[in-house]
Amino acid sequence: MNPFDVVIAGGGPGGLCAAKILAARGYRVVVLEANAEIGSPTRTTGGTFIQDAIELGIPPRLYHALKRGRMHSAHRSVAREYSPPLACILNVRGVFQFLAERAVDAGAQLQVSATVKDVVMENDTVVGVRAQDGRGREMQVRAKLTIDGTGYRATLCKRAGVHSGFQRFGVGAEYDMYAPHYDERETVGIVGSMFAPAGYAWTAPYGNYRVRVGVGIIHGDSTENPADYLDKFVSEAEKFNINLKGAQPLEYHHGLIPSDGMATKFVGNGIMAVGDAAGQPSALLGEGIRWAMRGGMLAGTVAAEALHVNDVSETFLAQYEKQWRKTYGKNLRIAAVINRRIAGWNDAQWDEGIELLNQLNAEQFGHALASNFVSSWTLWALAGNPKLLRKSLGLARDLLITRK
Numbered sequence: 001m002n003p004f005d006v007v008i009a010g011g012g013p014g015g016l017c018a019a020k021i022l023a024a025r026g027y028r029v030v031v032l033e034a035n036a037e038i039g040s041p042t043r044t045t046g047g048t049f050i051q052d053a054i055e056l057g058i059p060p061r062l063y064h065a066l067k068r069g070r071m072h073s074a075h076r077s078v079a080r081e082y083s084p085p086l087a088c089i090l091n092v093r094g095v096f097q098f099l100a101e102r103a104v105d106a107g108a109q110l111q112v113s114a115t116v117k118d119v120v121m122e123n124d125t126v127v128g129v130r131a132q133d134g135r136g137r138e139m140q141v142r143a144k145l146t147i148d149g150t151g152y153r154a155t156l157c158k159r160a161g162v163h164s165g166f167q168r169f170g171v172g173a174e175y176d177m178y179a180p181h182y183d184e185r186e187t188v189g190i191v192g193s194m195f196a197p198a199g200y201a202w203t204a205p206y207g208n209y210r211v212r213v214g215v216g217i218i219h220g221d222s223t224e225n226p227a228d229y230l231d232k233f234v235s236e237a238e239k240f241n242i243n244l245k246g247a248q249p250l251e252y253h254h255g256l257i258p259s260d261g262m263a264t265k266f267v268g269n270g271i272m273a274v275g276d277a278a279g280q281p282s283a284l285l286g287e288g289i290r291w292a293m294r295g296g297m298l299a300g301t302v303a304a305e306a307l308h309v310n311d312v313s314e315t316f317l318a319q320y321e322k323q324w325r326k327t328y329g330k331n332l333r334i335a336a337v338i339n340r341r342i343a344g345w346n347d348a349q350w351d352e353g354i355e356l357l358n359q360l361n362a363e364q365f366g367h368a369l370a371s372n373f374v375s376s377w378t379l380w381a382l383a384g385n386p387k388l389l390r391k392s393l394g395l396a397r398d399l400l401i402t403r404k
Helices: 014-024 050-055 092-108 154-158 227-233 287-309 314-342 347-359 362-369 378-381 386-403
Strands: 004-009 029-032 046-051 063-065 068-072 076-083 087-090 109-111 115-122 123-131 140-146 167-176 188-190 197-208 208-219 248-258 270-274
Touching: 004 014, 004 123, 004 287, 014 029, 014 092, 014 287, 029 092, 029 140, 046 050, 046 287, 050 063, 050 087, 063 197, 068 347, 068 362, 076 347, 076 362, 087 092, 087 197, 092 109, 092 227, 092 287, 115 140, 115 154, 123 154, 140 154, 154 270, 167 227, 188 314, 188 347, 197 227, 208 227, 208 248, 270 287, 270 314, 287 314
Parallel strands: 004 029, 004 140, 029 109, 068 188, 140 270
Antiparallel strands: 046 087, 063 087, 068 076, 115 123, 123 140, 167 208, 167 248, 188 197, 197 208
């Protein structure tokens, strides 16, 4: 293919957000997507927060607001009401295609059924990619800058020696169900050994009687297959006042998300990583779309500056990584430490954890789920709760050990 300024491997939210920014600034951008359709097959539930959706420009027609959240362990539960709503469930395919449309309108070129296999290296610098189209034909796409948006595989980062990949993954199995009697105002999470050892089960409505019902398990902490628990969860959902009467699955989803936390490095000479390929999701709930969009926007901005001064060295591109860690690093590190701690909890520990969550008011509970730890709400919560304070001191110790 003809040379481009930027080649982006992967038509996910990170790559598409970067493509929009770069194309809008006049750079020649091509996005290579391995699947035959942007946003399909669906690999993620799409849970996020309304304020983030607004800030990121996602139109309200593409998300479903939630007014209540519940969590259950083996013997405890916590519920919080939200007015106005705080969280929402995205129409994942709709959001991805909306982002693709924005990128195309800005001038980016998209090619589906184009699987990126490797980087092209010259003088220790990435100068493009090798790919295969839907007919099995090999092609080489040269570009001044390459963005790795290949997801949890981080294909190009590993090939270029930027980082070695990830060891822990959240592995999810999910039905997208037509559920005419489900209460679409609420989302429910279930923790404990019965349905989700080293993970959690969930229900997530996204409007028009469609509900995503899934199980996620951390591989690296457990070898269990979430698919083995999914039908059991559906059949016993009524125990948790989840009404799936008459519900039937219309789709089956399966996906992975890195749960190690941020990659040790996500830039190199001529290459940047965004989203899952950079370890940018929050490991706490395995939630990645809003983080990938923010990563793509920041990467696109720094990439445009690099192209403007004709400097795509690792030294220049490191501004992206530095800004990311400064803005989001503390919260994401804490989320990763919490994830590692709770993944090994037994049912009694989960019961205690739910009791601690019950000490938080609705706002504090929402901040915690959003991986927003470095803010004033933590001081309010800790000041009034000795148990939370003791747990947090243990978490702080683990965080310090992790950073060494």
